[in-house]
Amino acid sequence: QKEVEQNSGPLSVPEGAIASLNCTYSDRGSQSFFWYRQYSGKSPELIMSIYSNGDKEDGRFTAQLNKASQYVSLLIRDSQPSDSATYLCAVNIHRDDKIIFGKGTRLHILP
Amino acid sequence: DTEVTQTPKHLVMGMTNKKSLKCEQHMGHRAMYWYKQKAKKPPELMFVYSYEKLSINESVPSRFSPECPNSSLLNLHLHALQPEDSALYLCASSWDTDQPQHFGDGTRLSIL
Numbered sequence: 001q002k003e004v005e006q007n008s009g010p011l012s013v014p015e016g017a018i019a020s021l022n023c024t025y026s027d028r029g030s031q032s033f034f035w036y037r038q039y040s041g042k043s044p045e046l047i048m049s050i051y052s053n054g055d056k057e058d059g060r061f062t063a064q065l066n067k068a069s070q071y072v073s074l075l076i077r078d079s080q081p082s083d084s085a086t087y088l089c090a091v092n093i094h095r096d097d098k099i100i101f102g103k104g105t106r107l108h109i110l111p
Numbered sequence: 112d113t114e115v116t117q118t119p120k121h122l123v124m125g126m127t128n129k130k131s132l133k134c135e136q137h138m139g140h141r142a143m144y145w146y147k148q149k150a151k152k153p154p155e156l157m158f159v160y161s162y163e164k165l166s167i168n169e170s171v172p173s174r175f176s177p178e179c180p181n182s183s184l185l186n187l188h189l190h191a192l193q194p195e196d197s198a199l200y201l202c203a204s205s206w207d208t209d210q211p212q213h214f215g216d217g218t219r220l221s222i223l
């Protein structure tokens with residue numbers, strides 16, 4: 001099993017709807033989880049960090065963590081065309097003390 | 112604009128050249144990273160420095176040589192690169208190795 005898995009997409013969501021991005025990970029000892037947004041030709045930009053089970057909200061973004069099921073998700077409410085990007089899930093691999101990126105999910109918001 | 116500054120933004124070099132990529136951060140972060148990213152792929156970790164010591168070397172070819180002169184600076188020395196090394200090279204920093212990383216804008220490298 002790959003350490004951090006994401007559906008590559010593309011995920012197409014109508015403008016104004018909720019976009020739901022999912023990520024699963026293999027290391028049960030992982031404690032730190034991150035979502036990055038990357039526009040084409042640009043560098044990754046941190047948008048959310050989450051460390052505890054449950055939901056964490058920041059503006060239109062909500063990160064959800066379930067350590068028992070080993071998944072972390074990102075919800076984007078009121079999706080805008082400017083949200084169209086690749087979203088990278090990153091997980092701290094505790095045993096190796098490093099962060100591993102998933103392959104990313106391409107999100108396309110339809111105007 | 113980011114708080115991690117990378118220079119140059121673009122670099123074209125021949126396979127026999129020697130060049131260096133530079134990265135600087137003044138956030139007091141103690142971990143710094145080099146990543147390589149090809150088009151439509153996630154960033155691939157190359158090197159990690161933690162408290163100015165090389166802590167992770169992901170079996171990168173010896174034609175890439177990292178250097179951390181101090182806690183704010185990170186260099187990547189390039190020598191005898193191959194065309195397949197053409198990519199976006201990203202520098203990142205974080206408070207510690209399990210903390211969120213902040214990326215620079217990257218250096219787009221083309222090998223002729």
